[in-house]
Amino acid sequence: MTARDDDLVAGEPRRVLRRALAHLSTQRRDDGSLELLGEVPPELVDPLVRAMQRVADELVADDERRGEVPRSGGRLHADAFVALLLRVTDTPPDQA
Numbered sequence: 001m002t003a004r005d006d007d008l009v010a011g012e013p014r015r016v017l018r019r020a021l022a023h024l025s026t027q028r029r030d031d032g033s034l035e036l037l038g039e040v041p042p043e044l045v046d047p048l049v050r051a052m053q054r055v056a057d058e059l060v061a062d063d064e065r066r067g068e069v070p071r072s073g074g075r076l077h078a079d080a081f082v083a084l085l086l087r088v089t090d091t092p093p094d095q096a
Contacts, residue, residue, distance in 0.1 A: 010051035020044035056080035
């Protein structure tokens with residue numbers, strides 16, 4: 001197994017998450033918010049959902065550790081998505 005094969009982000013292969021995220025795009029709404037659009041292929045959905053849940057769990061645990069009211073609902077999902085996206089697009093350690 002090479003370093004690229006075991007390059008995990010939130011427990012899932014970075015290359016799989018990149019492929020899943022490549023199927024998504026954003027569209028700005030009239031109110032200034034962003035709408036997430038796309039259709040992730042079925043074989044990429046489970047890894048993406050698992051990774052997002054792991055990141056969401058980390059965010060909630062961090063909120064609790066800091067004594068803050070844990071994020072939930074849409075805010076938690078949006079924050080988890082952005083955090084996952086940032087992690088996936090970071091340069092892997094073996095390529096830095």
